[in-house]
Every structure is written in structure tokens, then in C-alpha cells.
Amino acid sequence: MHFETEIVVDKPTVAPPKLTIFMIGADEFMFCPVRGKIYKVNAKPEEKVRQWWIYRLRDTYGYGFNQLSVEVSVKVGSSEAKKKADIVVYADKTKRVPRIFVEVKKPDRKDGLDQLQVYMNATGCRLGLWSNGSPPHVYLLRMEPKGGVEEASWRELRNIPASGEKISDVDSPITRDQLVPVKDFLAILKECEDHIKAHEGVNVFEEVFKLIFAKLYDERRNLKNDKSPAQFRVGALEAASDARERVVKLFKDAKSQWQGVFTAGEEISLKDDTLAFCVSALQKAYLLKSDADVLGSAFEVMINPTMKGDKGQYFTPRHVIDLCTAVLKPKDNETIFDPACGSGGFLVSAMDHVFASIRAERDDESEILENQKDYASNNVFGIDYDPIIAKVAKAYMLIWGDGRSNICVGDGLNEANWNDDIRSKFLIKIGGKRVPRKFDIIATNPPFAGDISAEDTLSKYRVAFKTDNNGRTKRKGKVARDILFLERCLDFLEPGGRMAIVVPRGFLKNYNDEPVRQFVLKQARMRAVVSLTGNMFKPFTNTKTCVVFLEKRASELKAVSEAVDDPDVVYAVSENPGKDRSGRLIRDLNGDIVSDLGEIAEYLNKNLQWGET
Known part of the structure; x- marks a missing residue:
């Protein structure tokens, strides 16, 4: 929203x-200009949004101020709605027939769409507009x-018709040049989620993801130039069944092209009207x-947090991931692995980094x-x-990699139940025995809550055994999940390989973890540690964490004392996590996260040289 600002002595008496x-x-x-009065708006951000739309309705859409009313009572049944309509746009200056209801909210508010529908249902008005001042409106x-059928159904238009326009004037087939990169995808997904929950008894994420999969296929395969019409669309006046036929075909073709995300028998289960919305x-x-x-990020929020939270795995904030990528510096000839990949945040970040370097080093587009x-x-x-959630990661790799995915569903700690496909990707045979394949880089945020007590898992890990005062070795009854992942990651890491892993801060200082710290130091050089605040993983947990950067040794040390000649560990403490106490991201006017992690990445890169002896 853009406002002119003027310093005055007296309150103006006419509209500017x-x-x-x-x-x-x-x-x-x-x-x-509608009420003819001046209002103090210091603590009224919603009023600022309303005034922005009043002027926008005149300047962009051609509706006169004399066609608008604000704070309009709406009769619902035999009584009035509890809340008055923020703005009503009438067909003409007589203000008899409402053409558009407008519901405004203060910035960052997401609610109010249901209230808008109440006004429209009560009056029979066909057009509505919801906005908090920022796209997507x-x-x-x-x-x-x-x-x-007694209940009305709903569609979204790409815009509202201007004064003198009909609905059909904003209903032409959408073309590639009319699509807009999305800044707040979560708001769109939540809108779909709310509508599906109100009308269907299906798994919301599964159904929405099927639609997104179909849309991505349409963008990749059908939008060849700016004037190419999208097949993933529904006209405002189009029969919902026609739109369904087109979208179902896209989904079928996408499954055929990008195999491995959905099974052959999975189909879109939404009813026609819900799909159309x-x-x-x-x-x-x-x-x-x-x-x-x-x-x-939007996919992660959509998925019920308890699915991850009960096992101590919380989706990693993107600026933490970008810190790790900036320090690890993946190259196009190196492999990267995340044994607890979630939606693939570390992997996508690595791809972005490598893709940018590929583009910077080459000038032939086909080669790039x-x-x-x-x-x-x-x-x-x-x-x-x-x-x-692995399905999301797999889709990322297929779509951005255009055809092949190395994302698998399985227990990252125990290969006993892996199928042949997983084994072929992550295990190699040496002397008739399957052992972990070695990767150049590992970047991960493994689950850091909950203990593992399964014997078939613990028996594979050296950290699961302890030696008593008599020199006898005994397996522990249980071991923390994050400790097992530490050893697992080191097993998969190539000698000389680089690793970034998020661990609870207590790992570095708890007395009981001293044997584990010694085990890690025998296996790898500790190159850097970045301490993160307790806000970083809110609202899911306030656990204090740190990122540990490791470099695997060529061979394991016999004693920790041999590590005395290792390069100094580079330490940094984040004081500005980019989140407030409630866990909400703090962004500047450009939408960038306000955090010190970028500065910390620069400091680490200045003071840490991989391969240094």
C-alpha cells in the first residue's frame, strides 16, 4: 500500500x-471521502487498508465515491449481521443495488472470508473482495x-470487474504472462483448506497437493510462451465438471511424466464444485x-505440526538452512544427502546454490x-x-530436476526394512557386506527428541554401547534419536566430507554426552558452532539449538588427545534470530527476514577454510 504523507497544523476539512x-x-x-470526515488512524491499521481500497476503487476500477458506502448494516434473516460491511460498492449512485462487498483486515490478518460470504448470501450479491492490504487479494x-441444491458455491476471479465491465470481461482464459509469482502461498493454501474442510471429508493436504502437482505440470509442459493459455484454470461461468475434466487429465499426465510421487491408483477425490473453487x-x-x-514453507505449515513434533522434528527455518548452505558451499560435482530430509529444505537450498553457480560460470542456456x-x-x-512430507520433497526433485528423484521413504536410522530401490541408492557392497554409501556433504536437522530402544536399531551403533569400570561393554537400553543420527551421518560422510547438523545445545555441554562428543571428535574435526536462540524453532518448541559444522577425518583417531592440532573452532552466537517470541518471522519492507545469520555466514566463511590442516 502506498500513501502520500503531509505534515499539517490543522485537520483538513475536505478529501485530498x-x-x-x-x-x-x-x-x-x-x-x-465517503463519510466526509477525518479519522485518527495511529492504532487503526484496518482503517488504513479501507481507505486504500476506497481510493483504489475510484482510481483503478472507476467507481465514484458516490457509489460507495462504509460500515453498512446487512440484514441476515430476521436480524442484522453482528458486524457491519466495511465497504459496499453499488451499481450506481442511487445505492440501491449492491454490486461488490468489500471486507478489509489489518495487515497479517487472514480471517474474514466467511463473513464476506455471509453478506453476499444474505443480499444475493455475486461479487466480493477480501484484502488485508497485501497480495493475494x-x-x-x-x-x-x-x-x-440449497447452498451457493464459490469461485475466485482473477480480478473484480471495473465500472462498466461485466463478469465475463474478467473471465478470459488465463495466459502465462498473466500469472504472478506468489509471495504468500500459505494464504492461498489455507483458503483451499478451509473450503475443503467445510465441504468434504478428505485428507486436505493430499487433495491440494494433487492439484498443485497438476498445476506444476501445466506450467512446465503447456506454458511455452507468454500467450500460451493455461489448462489449469476454471472460468467464472464455466461448468465445474468441464474444469474437472481438464484438471484430472493434467494430473493423470503428470503422474505418467513424473513417476514415483503418486501411485497409479491415486486420483483427485474432490467434488466438482470444491475442485473448481x-x-x-x-x-x-x-x-x-x-x-x-x-x-x-507453506507445505510444512499445512501439515499438522504434531506429525513431526511428537518425534522432536521441527521444520528448519529457511534462513538457518541458507546459513548452512552458504558455509558448506556445495559444488556441482559433489553429492549431498539429508537422512531426515522432511520437505527437502536443505536439498532445495543446495540446488539453488549450485544452480546459481552453474549459471554464473556458463553462457549457453541449453548447457546451463x-x-x-x-x-x-x-x-x-x-x-x-x-x-x-517426503512426497513434497520427491516432487521438488522431480520437477526442478525434470525427471528423476533420489528421495525415498524409509527409516533413516535402520536399513533393515528398506526396499531394493532405497538400498541401491544408499548402500554399497564391500566384501559381501552392505555398508553406507559415502556422500561429499551432509546437511540435516534430525529429530532431537525421543529415545530409541529397538534392539535391531541400537545394535548397529557404537554410541549405543558403554564400557563399565571393569572394561566390559554393554548395550544401553535406549539412546536419544539425535545421538544416533550423529553417528549415522558420520557413517554416510566421505573422508574429507563436510557436514552441517542441527543439534540441541545441551549436546555440547551435558556431562552424560561426553562419550558421544569424544566419539564425534575422533571421527571428525569440529570446524564451527553457531548457537541459535530459543525462538528459532518456535512456535513448535523453545528448545535451544546450535548448528555444528564438521569435517570428517581421513581416519579415526585412537584418542581425543590427538585432536590437539586441529584448527581452532569458529564460534558464533545468533542474537537476532529473525523471529519474535511467538515464533513469527520478522521481515523488512522488502519481505526479507531480519536476522544476523547472513552476517554470521560471512564471518564463518572468512575464518573457516575447509581442508585446512
Whole structure:
């Protein structure tokens, strides 16, 4: 939202020609051209959004101020709605027939769409607009009930019609040049989620992800130039069944092209009207041109946090991932592995880093794309035990790598139940025995809560055994999950390989973890430690964590005392995590996270040289 600012002595008595905030000392005032009054707006961000839309309706859409009303009572049944309508746009200046209801919210508020639908249902108005001042704004179309159905259905338009325009004027087939990279994908997904929950009894994430999969295929295969029409669309006046037929075909073709994400028998289960609403909400976004982190973060929030939280695994903030990538510096000839990959955040970040370097070093576009595809298809690997979230990671690799994925669903700690495909990717035979394959880089945030007591798992790990005062070795009854992952990662790491791992801060100082620390130091040089605040993983947990950077030794030390000649460990403490106490990301006006992790990455890179002896 853009406002003019003017410092004045007295309160204005007429509406300014442009949207203006008048400053009288420290107080902010805005003159409402509809009510003809001036209002103090210091603590009223919603009023600022309302005034922005009042001027926007005039300047962008051609509706006169005399066609608008604010704070309009709406009769619902025999009584009035508890909340008045924020703005009503009428068909003309007589203000008899409402054409558009507008519901505004203060920035960052996501609610209110259901209230807008109440107004529209009560009056029969077909057009609605919801906005908190930032895209994506929701342009809602009410579809009249048909065939004995009592409840209206809903579609999203790409825009509202201007004064003098009809609905059909904003309903032409959407083309590639009209798609927009999405900044707040979560808001769109939540909109779909709320609608599906209100109308269907299906797994919301599964169904929405099927639609996204189909849309990504459409963008990749069908949008060849700016004027190519999207097949993933629904017209405002189109029959929902026609849109379904088109989208179901896209999903079928996507499954055939990108095999391994969905099984052959999985189909879109949404009913026609629900599918049409979700497609209308998604169709404006250009997903392939959107930041992969934006998409991944939204998927992670959509999935019930308890699915991960009960096992101590919390999705890693993207700026923590980017810190790790900046320090690890993956190259296009190196492999990277995450044994607890979640939605693939570390892997996508590595791909972004390598893709950028490939593009910077080459000038032939076909060669650039081929090298990027080769890296994504052959060098990026991950495992996660959760089949739903692993499906997201697998889709990322398939789509960005354009054809092949090395993401598998399985227990990263125990290969006993791995199928042949997983074994072929992560195990090699040496002397008739299968052992972990070696990777150049490991970047991971493994689960750090919950103990493992299964004998078939513990028996594989040296940290699961202890030696008593008499020199006898005995297996422990249980071992913390994160401790086992430490050893597992070292087993998969190539000598000289680099690793970044998120661990509870207590690992570095707890007395009981001293044997584990010694085990790690015998296996690897500790190159750097970055301490993170307790806010970093909120709202899911306030556990204090740190990122440990390790470099695997050529051979294991016999005693920790031999590590005395290792390079000094580089330490850093994050004081500005980019999150507030509630766990919400703090962003600047450009949308960038306000954090000191970028500065810390620069400090580490200045003071840490991999391969240093």
C-alpha cells in the first residue's frame, strides 16, 4: 500500500485528491471521502487498508465515491449481521443495488472470508473482495445454487470487474504472462483448506497437493510462451465438471511424466464444485517462478505440526538452512544427502546454490539447463520416514530436476526394512557386506527428541554401547534419536566430507554426552558452532539449538588427545534470530527476514577454510 504523507497544523476539512496520511505531531489522520470526515488512524491499521481500497476503487476500477458506502448494516434473516460491511460498492449512485462487498483486515490478518460470504448470501450479491492490504487479494464470485441444491458455491476471479465491465470481461482464459509469482502461498493454501474442510471429508493436504502437482505440470509442459493459455484454470461461468475434466487429465499426465510421487491408483477425490473453487484460488499463481522456499514453507505449515513434533522434528527455518548452505558451499560435482530430509529444505537450498553457480560460470542456456538437470537428478539425495512430507520433497526433485528423484521413504536410522530401490541408492557392497554409501556433504536437522530402544536399531551403533569400570561393554537400553543420527551421518560422510547438523545445545555441554562428543571428535574435526536462540524453532518448541559444522577425518583417531592440532573452532552466537517470541518471522519492507545469520555466514566463511590442516 502506498500513501502520500503531509505534515499539517490543522485537520483538513475536505478529501485530498490522493490517498494521504496527515501528520499532526505524532498523530496520523486520514480523511474518508465517503463519510466526509477525518479519522485518527495511529492504532487503526484496518482503517488504513479501507481507505486504500476506497481510493483504489475510484482510481483503478472507476467507481465514484458516490457509489460507495462504509460500515453498512446487512440484514441476515430476521436480524442484522453482528458486524457491519466495511465497504459496499453499488451499481450506481442511487445505492440501491449492491454490486461488490468489500471486507478489509489489518495487515497479517487472514480471517474474514466467511463473513464476506455471509453478506453476499444474505443480499444475493455475486461479487466480493477480501484484502488485508497485501497480495493475494481474494476476488470472490458467488455461484447461484442449481438443481435443487440449497447452498451457493464459490469461485475466485482473477480480478473484480471495473465500472462498466461485466463478469465475463474478467473471465478470459488465463495466459502465462498473466500469472504472478506468489509471495504468500500459505494464504492461498489455507483458503483451499478451509473450503475443503467445510465441504468434504478428505485428507486436505493430499487433495491440494494433487492439484498443485497438476498445476506444476501445466506450467512446465503447456506454458511455452507468454500467450500460451493455461489448462489449469476454471472460468467464472464455466461448468465445474468441464474444469474437472481438464484438471484430472493434467494430473493423470503428470503422474505418467513424473513417476514415483503418486501411485497409479491415486486420483483427485474432490467434488466438482470444491475442485473448481480450489483451482480458481490457485490458477493465478506462477509456481515455477515462485521462490521454492515460499512453497516449501507453506507445505510444512499445512501439515499438522504434531506429525513431526511428537518425534522432536521441527521444520528448519529457511534462513538457518541458507546459513548452512552458504558455509558448506556445495559444488556441482559433489553429492549431498539429508537422512531426515522432511520437505527437502536443505536439498532445495543446495540446488539453488549450485544452480546459481552453474549459471554464473556458463553462457549457453541449453548447457546451463542440462547441467542443472544433471545435478538435481544425480547428486541430491534424501530419506524421510514420513511418506506425506517426503512426497513434497520427491516432487521438488522431480520437477526442478525434470525427471528423476533420489528421495525415498524409509527409516533413516535402520536399513533393515528398506526396499531394493532405497538400498541401491544408499548402500554399497564391500566384501559381501552392505555398508553406507559415502556422500561429499551432509546437511540435516534430525529429530532431537525421543529415545530409541529397538534392539535391531541400537545394535548397529557404537554410541549405543558403554564400557563399565571393569572394561566390559554393554548395550544401553535406549539412546536419544539425535545421538544416533550423529553417528549415522558420520557413517554416510566421505573422508574429507563436510557436514552441517542441527543439534540441541545441551549436546555440547551435558556431562552424560561426553562419550558421544569424544566419539564425534575422533571421527571428525569440529570446524564451527553457531548457537541459535530459543525462538528459532518456535512456535513448535523453545528448545535451544546450535548448528555444528564438521569435517570428517581421513581416519579415526585412537584418542581425543590427538585432536590437539586441529584448527581452532569458529564460534558464533545468533542474537537476532529473525523471529519474535511467538515464533513469527520478522521481515523488512522488502519481505526479507531480519536476522544476523547472513552476517554470521560471512564471518564463518572468512575464518573457516575447509581442508585446512
